[in-house]
Amino acid sequence: MSTLVLDKVSRWFGNVVAVNDISMTIGPGVTGLLGPNGAGKTTLMAMMSGFLPPSSGSVTIDGEPVWRRTDAYRQIGLVPERELSFGYLTGRQFVRANADLHRLPEAAAATETILGVVDMVEPAQRRIDTYSKGMRQRIKIAAALVHDPAILLLDEPFNGVDPRQRMHLMDLLRRLGDEGRTVLFSSHILEEVERLARHIEVVVSGRHAASGDFGAIRRLMTDRPVRYSITSSDDRRLGAVLMAQPSVQSVALDPRGALRVQVTDLGAFASTLPGLARTEGVTLFELSPSDESLESVFAYLVDRQGAAR
Incomplete structure (x- = not known):
């Protein structure tokens, strides 16, 4: 050895x-x-x-x-x-x-x-x-x-x-x-x-x-802030509801017709989103991560390492 x-x-x-x-x-x-x-x-x-x-x-x-x-x-x-x-x-x-x-x-x-x-x-x-x-x-x-x-x-x-x-x-x-x-x-x-x-x-x-x-x-x-792109039947209504969620850090409306959501607690966000949409009568068309490349993950780890020093 x-x-x-x-x-x-x-x-x-x-x-x-x-x-x-x-x-x-x-x-x-x-x-x-x-x-x-x-x-x-x-x-x-x-x-x-x-x-x-x-x-x-x-x-x-x-x-x-x-x-x-x-x-x-x-x-x-x-x-x-x-x-x-x-x-x-x-x-x-x-x-x-x-x-x-x-x-x-x-x-x-x-x-x-x-x-x-x-x-x-x-x-x-x-x-x-x-x-x-x-x-x-x-x-x-x-x-x-x-x-x-x-x-x-x-x-x-x-x-x-x-x-x-x-x-x-x-x-x-x-x-x-x-x-x-x-x-x-x-x-x-x-x-x-x-x-x-x-x-x-x-x-x-x-x-x-x-x-x-x-x-x-x-x-x-997994615990790092994650950005998602969401398209739905009513982006404004869904965005207003998401803003009140503890797991959501920020919400922005894309001029091209989608929500840009930054999430701090991925598990909580994933479990509550379908129920919120159903309660508000909003149909979800697409949910996709916008920064899931390894480069973004590693950059986050390096930022954490730098902040800890």
Whole structure:
């Protein structure tokens, strides 16, 4: 079992700050690294895996630095987001090449064992450029695991993978976490993280927005003010009634014919709205969130973090 620790890590490229003063501890089990595209997740992964030095701060495994310590690579398996550039190789050749790079004494046996673990024994005789997206992900995982690392880092492993392959990959990562490995995967999809990891780290715009149990952080996300757009048979009448509700923070009438409602208690609002409309004789045509993007959720978490300081 190994623990990966980032201590006040920053990384900048010229005048661009990609990661800003991030500290986190990743221990055994499955951890989700959640953040919108461009949040700095790939840069963090590159520093954790020893392929990129921090501009300041440190990245360590069990107290030892990762950067410029070649024996650290024996403890790390990296599954990058980018597509494989070795399509001319068979899956078996690709995994075996990684086994040879690690100078495994039983490279052939290790290759066959890990191909079995990821369920790629049969397809391994085919060229990688004939694989589906899910198969390419699994062969990358096999190559990352062939030397039996204690830490597995996966950058957006579910991108473009069909639902069946996604379930297979999730089952595999759960199993690896249950074995005591430290598994960290990044994603910008909230539901992917929820289904796989209880502990999450949230980053946005290169900053650390939240850390801890998924349920607690999800409640923070749910409790934030939420904006809705409502269309009905009588927007003015419905708006006047909603203004009196404790769960409603503000109501505005859109000139194009809809209500813009900001809600502070989503549960109370959802349970009372149908009854209010029925009592007032108003027919609801459409209710839709207007700011439910992950970017808005993360921005809210960052604002809360800043206000708490």
